Amino acid sequence: MNHKRGFASDNNSGVHPSVLAAMSSVNEGHFVAYGDDPFTESAIGKIKKEFGEDAEVFFVFTGTAANVLGLKASTENWNSIICADTAHIHCDECGAPEFFTGCKLLTVSAPDGKLTPDLLKKHMHGFDFEHHSQPGVVSITQATELGTVYTVPEIKEVCDYAHSLGLLTHMDGARICNAAASLGVSFREMTAGAGIDVLSFGGTKNGLMYGEAIIFFNSSLSRNFKYIRKQGMQLASKMRYIAAQFEAMLTGRLWYNNASHANKMACLLAEEVSKIPGIDLTQKVQINGVFAIVPPEIVPELQKEYFFYVWDEATSEVRWMTSWDTTEEDVMGFVKLLRNKMG
Amino acid sequence: MNHKRGFASDNNSGVHPSVLAAMSSVNEGHFVAYGDDPFTESAIGKIKKEFGEDAEVFFVFTGTAANVLGLKASTENWNSIICADTAHIHCDECGAPEFFTGCKLLTVSAPDGKLTPDLLKKHMHGFDFEHHSQPGVVSITQATELGTVYTVPEIKEVCDYAHSLGLLTHMDGARICNAAASLGVSFREMTAGAGIDVLSFGGTKNGLMYGEAIIFFNSSLSRNFKYIRKQGMQLASKMRYIAAQFEAMLTGRLWYNNASHANKMACLLAEEVSKIPGIDLTQKVQINGVFAIVPPEIVPELQKEYFFYVWDEATSEVRWMTSWDTTEEDVMGFVKLLRNKMG
């Protein structure tokens, strides 16, 4: 059974020991199901400390659910949702956003995965025209699917633009911890402080077992959200085990340690592979992902020892993700193999 | 923090230690996400041993999701789904079945929670008539929400009737372990063997942390189910931790031990409370639930010490659920309190 750490995805890793321990620690006794328990209360309190006391917090199971239900709360069926053409909500959720919200997704080509007012402009028309899906939400991903990071002013600029036209703003924060660690700014600055209305706060890719939080910074959106979550099949009965995970993640800055370690490993990997002639990095390395062009003929051989995904068959661009548990040895072992194959 | 074991629900309990241990045991190393891992393969193998090699198995997070996605796979938008008026899919899922399948739910009044061909008859009309939602699926709950159990011939009779009219059959098996332990029959006999097409195989109420399995006994229904699960926001990335739970549950008959213990505790409770003048049981006690009429004035006092739910305010009928971790002391302590209050 090959369970060697590879570079496929940060969700191929296991669960951080402190998180597992926290889950065990809440196991004793009976507690009211569906979130009316003291562990959930405590974890939500911790999240509010990071994001602001006005934040409204709801746990769900998956990142896709966090995105889709957050968008559902922010739209009417006849809205459009605007995102980068590399966005997870567009590429990797099997149409769940369309199916569940009824909305149209409109995409913008963004070479580094980041939206700007200029890029958004082309979809900002047809307001008040009933034949046209009404622009409703701009969704950005922080950090992006291409491993890049929006600065706080960049987020603010997108949010201000969206709000000026009456749109709401959504952030897919599946890797928000990596972004926060990379930028050295607080969660709050990057979200509520910059104008985000609703956030998917990801945990699974940063050492949790399962569980994400939807955080609303706009109370008009969350008022009836409990029904959306239940109807969306995302209300956990034994909620205390999600709560325990978030409690652990926000204790002793575990989230930061995990994320900054993963980021550091990606930097090391990028630094080392960029020394190898014939390997070209295609994106800035700002979090825990490295994108590079690699000769296609060696890809299968590399994958045999360290699993990873080809991002773009056409250009032989690959993606290498590091994780909270990636070691220097993992990186250097892979670099050695790569150097070898590049001969 | 009151975490005394009460009688509110079997999902107020924690996780069986063997299940927790199994989850820890798969934590080492990287494995491909989304179910393409050896633990998932092994757990599915174990499930097939119980349900038949032809069974198709898909893990999801919640019981509501298991029901809704199983029904989605079995229906077209213009079908109706017929169930008891006490069914979880009708009463407790916030309209998720309607929203997600687009179908109409039609109910039958069933005093003991059990459907029969005779009861179903009234909805068996309007076939081929485009104005009428086409009867598509009969959904039964085993054990029922009222704590009763269908015998295998009773299930067979409902399934044969449904199939004879071209309908499919769904079983909500949130407490199927309790039913199997109660009847002393195999999972297979009670499901595939009796004509069930799709099953929600529940784990959470029998000592798991989260995770249910959808099991198809009709391969035409499962062919494209992976897309339904993903679009339904129920595809776990770190699937190995659900798999480990089911592996544990099906090892050394843990499922049976947990369920039969809970059933036994309910029998004890029923036996003891029925000795108390003024307490009337309203349903047969066949699994881990006891339904009884209790004077309304003492309910709040009882709830202060042992939490439980009122099932019907109008008649002051209450529901007491036992669990895998309920002890004789819990039962006798509650009986003593009750006897006291009934004084």
Next chain:
Amino acid sequence: MNHKRGFASDNNSGVHPSVLAAMSSVNEGHFVAYGDDPFTESAIGKIKKEFGEDAEVFFVFTGTAANVLGLKASTENWNSIICADTAHIHCDECGAPEFFTGCKLLTVSAPDGKLTPDLLKKHMHGFDFEHHSQPGVVSITQATELGTVYTVPEIKEVCDYAHSLGLLTHMDGARICNAAASLGVSFREMTAGAGIDVLSFGGTKNGLMYGEAIIFFNSSLSRNFKYIRKQGMQLASKMRYIAAQFEAMLTGRLWYNNASHANKMACLLAEEVSKIPGIDLTQKVQINGVFAIVPPEIVPELQKEYFFYVWDEATSEVRWMTSWDTTEEDVMGFVKLLRNKMG
């Protein structure tokens, strides 16, 4: 080609000549499509005169669409809609309300097709409980599917009750003209005046070719309705032809003449058939429908000459509908045939 007038349905009849003439009269020249034309403006003005200047009016094509889109505007996906078990929205729209609104339909058994606060009570629970579809709308049909009519105080009582619990009220007015003619009250008294929030104002069953109006008496519901109509595939391009029909219907009280004539023909029919021994009327005859028990063996013979539908196979209850174009000869011819067969 048998095009004899029967008693099957008021939508088996043709179009009143004045309506046809009105449609021809708007045929000349070009007008902006989708409702921004003077004919639409004028027809809406006429409707407002009948229903109140605050009414918001939108034309659609079918009665099902009027019901479904009006309900869509009044609900969130996680609401329930409560209606009589004989309601058209429950029995005859192939699940369109569930599919399009995502809501659960809850029914009440109402022997004469009319809801009352008492009957509604059983569904008025589970408020604020996320597992339960939140009661959202009470839908009544005026006149009912059983040919009975709510008095204005009866409507008011249902509306007051619904509003007192935070629900909205919907009226399916497919035969509202027949009800208004029967009661001798204005449209306004029976709708806005009695507390109705949204109405399906039917035309097709009263001599129009196609086209119904959705009328909102609650401006918060109509604000974004134009998008719902368009996304609901019910925005007519050549709107002037629907407008012309409503213009005609509301000119010279054509609506009243058509409806009261149809009602009168039903009264005549009821009076005559009730003289025939062995024929039992099962509902009051308050509009243009007669419900009666007829010996099953003669039904096919009757249908050969005058088409009509069996309402309930089990009891051999039949429904005879009259129409704006039914003549006394039609009625007496049928009565003669019936008397003959009963002989």
Next chain:
Amino acid sequence: MNHKRGFASDNNSGVHPSVLAAMSSVNEGHFVAYGDDPFTESAIGKIKKEFGEDAEVFFVFTGTAANVLGLKASTENWNSIICADTAHIHCDECGAPEFFTGCKLLTVSAPDGKLTPDLLKKHMHGFDFEHHSQPGVVSITQATELGTVYTVPEIKEVCDYAHSLGLLTHMDGARICNAAASLGVSFREMTAGAGIDVLSFGGTKNGLMYGEAIIFFNSSLSRNFKYIRKQGMQLASKMRYIAAQFEAMLTGRLWYNNASHANKMACLLAEEVSKIPGIDLTQKVQINGVFAIVPPEIVPELQKEYFFYVWDEATSEVRWMTSWDTTEEDVMGFVKLLRNKMG
């Protein structure tokens, strides 16, 4: 009341007198509602003569409904539908396709509105990968929204490519009559003969009042379509009046006369305006639409006398549509005005 014929859209025109006459001619007597009448049977027979005896024909009310319901019958919720970025289904249906089918729409930039295998290629990936909406249908518009026409071999090429990858093909034929008249080929050659699976056969833009037909050339798609139509709120009760319109349209080649006249008027307009210095045509004129760049300052003055739409504010590209009732005088009057303003 300005009802001067302009160049806004072919749906701003009225109804052809022969069509109106046909509607009147079926007005006598009672006929079974919902399509079980001899007029509907006859009209469907006429359509089959044009499109092939295997065609399955269903009438609906609007072009949007024809597109959306045809696509619904051809997809599962987790499919994607691929179209030109100018497609009506993408730009002008307020997200109805996404809402009603649950599918993702993927667009291709096509300067002349026409898809090719080469353009489609970029979306032909992710097959069998559950995270990715599965490519399900290619939708083309004939004639396109830009007034261009696919040749039969071009259609065949797109269909063969789609079929080779397991996709179905849909044609939005809102202006299929104009295309057929332009190409001089039969309806059948351009649709079933070229590999189209489902067609929206448009009437409203070619002189009808309302009503479109959905035509399936793939019987597996139409088997349960009657339920989709009813649940889609598109089943007309007085169907005979839609049937009569199609009957008229297919009698004496009225469809051809109307369409070719409109096309001819567009040619004349194009020919004349292209003589005016400063006016640049932007698309080939193959049907009844002319696209041109016009100095923005004169647009409002032109619109005061002859209404038309600006297609692209950024470039001051306008769209002039002719209709079955456009006269040479209309064209020359407008040309004279334009020449005047350009002077």
